[in-house]
Amino acid sequence: MECESQSLSLLPGVGKVKMKRVLFLVFAILVAGFAKATDLYVPLQYPTIQEGINAANNGDTVWVADGI
Numbered sequence: 001m002e003c004e005s006q007s008l009s010l011l012p013g014v015g016k017v018k019m020k021r022v023l024f025l026v027f028a029i030l031v032a033g034f035a036k037a038t039d040l041y042v043p044l045q046y047p048t049i050q051e052g053i054n055a056a057n058n059g060d061t062v063w064v065a066d067g068i
Helices: 014-035 049-055
Strands: 040-043 061-064
Touching: 040 049, 049 061
Parallel strands: 040 061
Antiparallel strands: none
């Protein structure tokens, strides 16, 4: 009597390599979602515009008060 091995898959027709790629993409999107932009305020948090810019990361916004 022969026994056939069947694998259960969440996505039928998707191989192991493709499944790993899909899982990697889902993980990358979730991690990217946790990266948050920050608002930096001059002069409330930083005394000069340059210090606010130096402290900023990609996606951050440096807000400058009137009269600065």
